[in-house]
Amino acid sequence: MLTLSVFFPFVIALVCAVLASKMQRYTGLLAATGFVPALLLALPLVGMPAALPTRELTSWVPELSLSLLFRGDGFSLLFAVLIGVIGTLATLYAVSYLSADEKFGRFYPYLLAFGGSMLGLVLCDNLPLLYMFWEMTSITSFLLIGLWHTRGAARDGAVKAFLVSAFGGIALLAALVMLSIAGGTTTLSQLNISAVQASPFFIPAMLCIILAAATKSAQLPFHLWLPTAMEAPTPISAFLHSATMVKAGVMLVAKFGLIFGASALWSAILVPLGLASMAWGSWLALRQTDLKALLAYSTVSQLGLLMSLYGLASDEGRFAATAHLLNHAAFKAALFFVVGIIDHETGTREIPFLHNLRRTMPITFVLALLATISMAGLPPLGGFISKELFYEAMLHRGPAFIAVAVLGSVLTFAYCARLLSIFFMPRKLNNDPLPPVVEEERRKALKKDIHEAGPALYLPAALLVTVALVFGLWPQLLERLVRTTENSLQFGALTEHLALWHGVTTALLLSIFTWLLGSVVVYFAPQVATWQKRLTPRWNANTLYYQITDGLHDAATWLITRTQGLALPDQLRIMLLAAGLMATYAVWLSPQVFHPISLPLAIVPIAVLLVGGAIGVLLSRNRLTAVVVMGLTGFGSAAFFLAFGAPDLALTQLLVEAVTVVLFLLAFRYLPGFRDLPRTRGRLLLDSLLAAAAGVGATLLTLSSVRFLAPPISPWYLLNSYPGGGGKNVVNVLLVDFRGFDTLGESLVVGMVALAVVALVRLGKKGEPNPNKPATSSLHVKEHPEESMPVTKEVNP
Amino acid sequence: MSSLFAIIIGILIAAGVFLLLSRTIVRVVIGLSFISYGIHLLILTVAGLNQSSPPLLTLPGPYADPLPQSLILTSIVIGFATTALLLTVALRAYQVAGHHDVEAFGDNLARGAHGKGERADPEHQSPDAPEWTENVSELRASTSVPPISTPGEQP
Numbered sequence: 001m002l003t004l005s006v007f008f009p010f011v012i013a014l015v016c017a018v019l020a021s022k023m024q025r026y027t028g029l030l031a032a033t034g035f036v037p038a039l040l041l042a043l044p045l046v047g048m049p050a051a052l053p054t055r056e057l058t059s060w061v062p063e064l065s066l067s068l069l070f071r072g073d074g075f076s077l078l079f080a081v082l083i084g085v086i087g088t089l090a091t092l093y094a095v096s097y098l099s100a101d102e103k104f105g106r107f108y109p110y111l112l113a114f115g116g117s118m119l120g121l122v123l124c125d126n127l128p129l130l131y132m133f134w135e136m137t138s139i140t141s142f143l144l145i146g147l148w149h150t151r152g153a154a155r156d157g158a159v160k161a162f163l164v165s166a167f168g169g170i171a172l173l174a175a176l177v178m179l180s181i182a183g184g185t186t187t188l189s190q191l192n193i194s195a196v197q198a199s200p201f202f203i204p205a206m207l208c209i210i211l212a213a214a215t216k217s218a219q220l221p222f223h224l225w226l227p228t229a230m231e232a233p234t235p236i237s238a239f240l241h242s243a244t245m246v247k248a249g250v251m252l253v254a255k256f257g258l259i260f261g262a263s264a265l266w267s268a269i270l271v272p273l274g275l276a277s278m279a280w281g282s283w284l285a286l287r288q289t290d291l292k293a294l295l296a297y298s299t300v301s302q303l304g305l306l307m308s309l310y311g312l313a314s315d316e317g318r319f320a321a322t323a324h325l326l327n328h329a330a331f332k333a334a335l336f337f338v339v340g341i342i343d344h345e346t347g348t349r350e351i352p353f354l355h356n357l358r359r360t361m362p363i364t365f366v367l368a369l370l371a372t373i374s375m376a377g378l379p380p381l382g383g384f385i386s387k388e389l390f391y392e393a394m395l396h397r398g399p400a401f402i403a404v405a406v407l408g409s410v411l412t413f414a415y416c417a418r419l420l421s422i423f424f425m426p427r428k429l430n431n432d433p434l435p436p437v438v439e440e441e442r443r444k445a446l447k448k449d450i451h452e453a454g455p456a457l458y459l460p461a462a463l464l465v466t467v468a469l470v471f472g473l474w475p476q477l478l479e480r481l482v483r484t485t486e487n488s489l490q491f492g493a494l495t496e497h498l499a500l501w502h503g504v505t506t507a508l509l510l511s512i513f514t515w516l517l518g519s520v521v522v523y524f525a526p527q528v529a530t531w532q533k534r535l536t537p538r539w540n541a542n543t544l545y546y547q548i549t550d551g552l553h554d555a556a557t558w559l560i561t562r563t564q565g566l567a568l569p570d571q572l573r574i575m576l577l578a579a580g581l582m583a584t585y586a587v588w589l590s591p592q593v594f595h596p597i598s599l600p601l602a603i604v605p606i607a608v609l610l611v612g613g614a615i616g617v618l619l620s621r622n623r624l625t626a627v628v629v630m631g632l633t634g635f636g637s638a639a640f641f642l643a644f645g646a647p648d649l650a651l652t653q654l655l656v657e658a659v660t661v662v663l664f665l666l667a668f669r670y671l672p673g674f675r676d677l678p679r680t681r682g683r684l685l686l687d688s689l690l691a692a693a694a695g696v697g698a699t700l701l702t703l704s705s706v707r708f709l710a711p712p713i714s715p716w717y718l719l720n721s722y723p724g725g726g727g728k729n730v731v732n733v734l735l736v737d738f739r740g741f742d743t744l745g746e747s748l749v750v751g752m753v754a755l756a757v758v759a760l761v762r763l764g765k766k767g768e769p770n771p772n773k774p775a776t777s778s779l780h781v782k783e784h785p786e787e788s789m790p791v792t793k794e795v796n797p
Numbered sequence: 798m799s800s801l802f803a804i805i806i807g808i809l810i811a812a813g814v815f816l817l818l819s820r821t822i823v824r825v826v827i828g829l830s831f832i833s834y835g836i837h838l839l840i841l842t843v844a845g846l847n848q849s850s851p852p853l854l855t856l857p858g859p860y861a862d863p864l865p866q867s868l869i870l871t872s873i874v875i876g877f878a879t880t881a882l883l884l885t886v887a888l889r890a891y892q893v894a895g896h897h898d899v900e901a902f903g904d905n906l907a908r909g910a911h912g913k914g915e916r917a918d919p920e921h922q923s924p925d926a927p928e929w930t931e932n933v934s935e936l937r938a939s940t941s942v943p944p945i946s947t948p949g950e951q952p
Contacts (some may be wrong), residue, residue, distance in 0.1 A: 015808035152915020153923050160917070227919035234925050290921045341923050454817055542919055567900040569818050576814065595800045603798070610813075610838075611807050614812035614831060623823055630827055633809065633834050641869075642800075644841060645851045646863030649869055656877045660830070667884045668823075672897050687818040695811025698835060702803035705843040714862045716881060721863075727852035734867040746871050753878040757885045 001044075002056045002070035002123050003079065005037035009087075009116035011417030013109040019719075020105030028095035031108040035091070038084030038119055043584050045077040049484050052077070053189075055125070056201060064128060065186040071125035073189075074321070074486035079122040079251060079482065082326065086243040086333050087115040089460040093337055094235035096456035097344060102233075107147060111236065114140035118244045122251055127176040127186045129346065133269050134172055134212075134248065138165040141245050145232045157228035160545065168215025172252075177206035177258075192261050206260045207304075209252060217249025217303045219277045221541040226297040226611045237292065239544055241299045243329040248792030250303065250325070254318065258490060261313025271312025271397065275404040277304030282411035286418065286521075287532040291339045294419060294702045295332070302328050302694040305390060308405075310629070312393055315491035320389030322482045322489065323498060327382040330468040331374040337461035338368045341453040342422070348445040352438060354422035365423045367461045374468045376416035376518075377409060377511065382478060384511075391507035406514055413518025418525070475499050551583040583697045592703035606643060609636030622674060627664045631657055648731050802842045809835035822887040822897045826880060833876040840865045840872070 020027045044051065054071035060067050065565045072080075078648050091111060098107065117136035123630060139162070146158030182199035183191030196202060213219070218226040226246065230237050240246065253270060260266045279645035281301030288294040306328065311323035341364050342357065358365040377387030387409065394405040452458075471478040475498035486492040501510065521528055564571065599607075613633030620626045634657035641649035679687065717730055717738060725733035735743050809831055816828025844865040850856045852863040891897050917923075 038831060131807065148923075150880055151923055156915060157917040224919070227922075228917035230922045231917055248883055287950040288920055292922045292925075293920045296919070338886070341924070349922075349925075368913070414912055501839050569820065570901055572818060576818075593799075597801045597921055598798060599801065600798075602902045603801070607801065607805055610834075611808055614809050615832070618815065626823075626827060630830060633831065637834050640838060641841070643848070644846050645849050645871075646841065646866045647851050649841075649866055650838075652873050654871055656873055660877060660880060663881055663884060666813060667888055670888050671891060673824055675821065676824060677900075679820065683818075687815055690814035690818065691811045694814040695807035697807075698810040698839065699807035702839050702842055703800065705801075705839075706799045706845070712862065712864075714864045717863050718852065718854075718860055721852075730852035730854065730860070730863040731866045731870065734863055736869060739867060742867075746874055749875055750878045753882045756882055760885045760889045763889060 001037065001041070001073050002054065003058060003068060005041055005084075006070065006116055006120040006123060008037045009034040009112040009119065013112035013116070016112065017105050017109040020103075020108065024104055025095055025100065025102070026090050026099060027104045027108045028098075028502075031112055032088050032091040034112045035084040035087045035115060038080050039071065039088065041077050041084070042081045042096075044072065045074065045081060045481075047486050049074065049487075052484075053488065065126075065180075066128045066132075067126055068124075069126040069129065069187060070120075070123045071189055072123060073490040074485040076122050078253075078322075078326075078482035078485055079247075080119050082243050082329050083118050083122065085378040086239055086329060089333065089337075089463065090235045090239040093238070093340070093457065093460045094233070096454060097235055097340055098233065103147075106143075106232075110140060110143045110147065111239065113237075114144055114244070119249070121248055125188045127180050127188055130188065131169070131173050133178055134216075135166070135169050135249060136583075137245060138162055138169055140231070141165070141240060144240065145229045147232055147236065153228075153229070154231040161225040161229045163549075164215050164222050168212040168222070168249075168677075170398035171208040171215075172212035175205045175212065178205040178208070188255070191259065191524050196259055196454065199263055202260075202263070203265065206266060209256050209260065210273075211265075212274065213249035213252045213307070215249070216252070217246050217307060219249070219273050219304060219307055220280060220299050221544075223277060223281065223300040224545050225376055226300055227293055230292045230296045234292070234336060234340035234438065237295075238333045238340070241296070242333035242336060246299060247306075247325070247329075250306045250310060250321075253307060254321065254489065257310055257313045257318070267311050267313050269399065269664075271308045274304045274308025274311055275394075275401060275408065277301065278308065278408040279304075279411065282408050282415060283532075285415040286411055287529065287536070288415075289351045291342065291351060291419065293720060294351075294415060295335055295339060296310060298412070298415060299332060302332065303410060305408070308401075309390060309393060312397065314393070314396075315494040316389070316393050316396070316487045316496065318485075318491045319482060319494050319496060320386055320393050320484050323382075323389060323478060326478065326481060327374060327386050327468065327471060330464045331371040331473065333380075334371040334461045334464035334468065335366060335375065337457070337464070338364055338371065341457050341461070344457065345447070345632070346450050347447040347454050348442075350442075350445065351418065351422055353442040353445055356423070356425050357450075361452045361689075363452055363458050363462075367458060367465045368423065370465045370469055371461075372416045372420050373635075374472070376413045378515070379500055380469075380472045382468050382475075385475055385500065387476065388502070388505075388507045388511060389496075389498075389512050395506055395510075402510070406510055406517075409514045410517045410521060413514060414521040414525075414528070416503045417518070417522040472500065573686065573690065576694065580697060581695055583701060587697065587700045587704055590704040592603060592700055593707050594703060595706075602643065606636055606639045609633065609639060612636075623664075623668055623671075627661055631661060634660070646731075648729070671716070679720040785792060798846050799842050802838060802846065806835045806838050806842065806844055809838065811839065820898050820900045822899050825899055826883045826887060829883065830876070833872065833879075837869045837872060839877075840869050 012031060016027050016031050016034075019030065022028065035296075044054065053076075056068075056070045056461050057074075059067035091108070093105070094111075098104070110582070114137060117133050118139050121130065121133035121137060124133055142158045142162040147153050148154045178199075178201035179191060179196060180186045182196045182201045182205070183193070184195060185191060196205075206297035213221045226241065229240065232240065280300045281297050281299075281304055285301060288297060302324075306321050306324060306581065309317045311317070313575050331487070339349060342354065345361065345364075346354060346357070346389065348354065374381035374383030377383050391402065391405065394402040433716050479498040482498070486494075566574075609632050613629050613631070613636060616629035616632060617626050620629055636651060638650040638653040641647070641653060717734055720738075721730040721733045722728055723738040727733040727737070813828045813831030813835060816824045816831060819825065819828070844862045847861075849859045849861045852860040852866070887897070890902055894902060
């Protein structure tokens, strides 16, 4: 069941890729079935929690201690079901969201492959496998973010996300290697925890895990990848940034907190890191005008909250974090869907352009309102409950922590209000009318006829909002779900219960204080905005990223232009000189063996063919002559092979010779003449000297190599060819059996060359004009492909 | 006998190197073929040249050494693949650059840094709809490949 739920999405992905051209947008309905096994994991989770954890083992590469080992404990299953739910909803939402000319054959398979990787990541119990799924989520999310790859911004966002999370992936690999050495096994649940904690690898492994989690979960300063990852279509953003990709780091911290939580350093790093990300994320979210960007920074902030709670490595921290994990998934995915609806129906996501939408889109308004209330931590929604728990946990931690937590929450309250402002008339807050330029842009951006979205768009959001509401009104359900993880996350001793009303506690007072302060921030929104503009540093993680990548780019360019700036023949001359020096040394060390030159009559024609071809090609002025003369040497080689007991070689040489001639003739159709372009006198002299030296060197090398320094190994092949390889043609047996890997490599080379040749030839075919020519010449190309070849250039003016 | 072939190998390789260093691209390709002819001969020669029977166990011995033969066989095939690739690259280089002068092929490198591509704005994402560009030249133009010298630039 576990194995199936991980691999089923991949299977459906293949099916979708095949059927997408027929089913078009309805591929999504098929794609949604990919998550059905993951949804079914809810049955063991809720039905028989006593039977957990379950394990499924399929042997894969035992030599590498790599096995398909999946373990369904409470936390993993809860996470898997969460992925399944959000995945299904995002897939169904996409069906009516995407435009008809979307490449469905890419969209759904990528989405499913990502979902499958995510499921594998949360369910696997084998450390190498964990790393594999971790990197698979990096790769598949790269594909998803870069889905609209014709757009430079999407490519940039995809590359950035990939670089950052691959950087963390290396740290994760290091951590997992250290853990498996220290813990004595590659099975996560069987690691010898006390041995790990006593090992010298403990601290390095911990730091690597934190680094990996921070990159994946977009904690400071790695949050830079998250906002630009929003270049993906909104359904993907909803999937990636509510329950999956960004939560992978949170999951890592939750699972490994059970091992590393014993060290005070763990929470001493993670809690401040999480709180800082929370506060900074909500500060940045507050100044966004693009709804998607606002949600992006809000995700950074919410992840910070989760990170700080799991980072506490305490019972109440894990309890609160798991509750908030569920709440966040519900309201954040719903909000992404809502933003998608607004974008879809109005044509813009710019907050200044949108107002009074509650009249035209009442259902969307209600959904957005409820989800935002949950995000802001207001009763009676689920977000309030987990925010209270968050306050409790931070109160226990210390005054500085609760202060940052309140600050972050105040800003969260403020940006939630900003998000909702699109549904109301803004002039109640700010009496200035929009400047004429903005008004003009707004008029251009907005669709003419704005109306409510269809049910296919708002139902997924409505479902999630209902869940968020039920979590708030009926906290026992939320608690029941959170309690399924109590064994796996080891907070069973905690007696706390989830409730909207706990009596007048410090946390409640702090919440009220938060709302009051938040309202003040909202009231003074224009002043706050001016402040924010003034306080924004010019230098941030994003600019640093570009400084690094640009720096690498410039350094590489500098190096290449300095070392490879010469013309190709000059580089070749330098290489030959260097090789010549080394060969001279070798030849000088070993004495040459001269046999008196005998010339049996049978050998004379072979020698004549070989030498004649070489001289002929140097003398020929016509390319056809050159190829024919080259054939002389080829046939000479074949005859040589035949004469010295190598008929297989002779045969191959003849075949290759024939095909080569055909190849040259084909190429000559498009290539210009053969006449040597003049070399400068110095170069000609140098080249002649180099050629002569190479020739003499090759002769000397041959002469010094003809004696054996050690007994040859060939008799072994002759002896073992039949008993070992079952063949009497020893050369054949050698190729396909004893040296089979050589031949495999050779086949690969030929295959790659074939692909490269096809690609290169197709680049110049019609329909795809030569990219480096000015667009004006592309007219010719479409009608007469040959004319794009400069062979006929003289004809074109 | 091996001394004779040592000299022949020298001639083949000398011819190959001389062609390899020339400016005409077809000559470079042919030069490489000559170098591989020479090397094939070299491998077989250093294993010892004697007129023994081919290493087929159905024939009576003594047999020729099978090991260099299998190495050369691999090399012939790889050499053919290399020639094919080189010819295609030559073809493409000629189409792109508009000339067949190897010495002038590297000139685009010397022009220094290429563009670094479009940047994603973290605060304003692109519109949420695909813009599939059917026109490939438009796409290429946006990927910051600098124009290499066009045929028109050549005298």
